[in-house]
Amino acid sequence: MSYSPIHREVPEGWTTDPFYASFPIKGRWAKIAKRCGLVNPVGLMHDSPESGETMGLISAGGRYFFTDDMTWSIFEIIKPKTLDEILKMMFDGKERLIKTKRLEEVMTKEDLEEEKKEKEARLASLEQAMKDNRIPGLGGNRLGGNVSPC
Numbered sequence: 001m002s003y004s005p006i007h008r009e010v011p012e013g014w015t016t017d018p019f020y021a022s023f024p025i026k027g028r029w030a031k032i033a034k035r036c037g038l039v040n041p042v043g044l045m046h047d048s049p050e051s052g053e054t055m056g057l058i059s060a061g062g063r064y065f066f067t068d069d070m071t072w073s074i075f076e077i078i079k080p081k082t083l084d085e086i087l088k089m090m091f092d093g094k095e096r097l098i099k100t101k102r103l104e105e106v107m108t109k110e111d112l113e114e115e116k117k118e119k120e121a122r123l124a125s126l127e128q129a130m131k132d133n134r135i136p137g138l139g140g141n142r143l144g145g146n147v148s149p150c
Contacts, residue, residue, distance in 0.1 A: 011090040013051035020046040024056030024067040033060070035105035036074050041065075044083075059083070066100060075100035 010016055022043040025033065033041045038060040047053035054069035064077040064086055079099040080086055089098055107115075 008087070010045050011087065011095075013048055013053060014045045014057075014090070015048040016045045017048075020048065021056070024058050024069075028072065029067065031108075031111070032072060032074060032105060033058075034108055035111065036103040037106070038065070038074070038103075057086075065103070066098075074103045076103055 015021065023029070023046055025041045025043045038058075041058045041060040044057045044059055044064075046056040056067035056069070058065050058067060058074075064081075064083060066075045066077065067073070068075065077086060077098055078101055080089060086098065089095060
């Protein structure tokens with residue numbers, strides 16, 4: 001995953017600052033992109049902090065996608081197809097008319113293994129807490145809790 005600055009003017013409210021433009025391809029976004037089948041996504045631009053918006057624009061496999069930080073979703077841009085056409089619509093204030101399709105996430109093998117390890121760790125922690133009598137309501141009497149006299 002990498003960042004590729006757009007070497008041209010960008011629409012108002014957007015930035016190609018690497019700090020922001022690379023956000024949609026790092027951390028949690030990297031997992032989401034992988035689950036959506038994107039290979040080596042490249043961050044192009046992101047809404048500027050001043051805009052108050054939460055969208056990013058990335059590319060992968062010769063296609064373009066919007067990322068939505070509020071819903072943690074990736075939307076493939078169906079029409080228009082080229083970066084120049086996408087930017088033209090954005091400059092013309094027609095960003096909302098860009099046709100997109102939300103990509104579905106499919107859990108990867110790594111996700112399933114990570115989830116299994118997390119469940120095992122939680123279970124081990126719970127079992128140890130029960131053994132150490134650190135769970136309120138589990139012990140002390142047959143009513144299920146430590147009861148002190150009134």
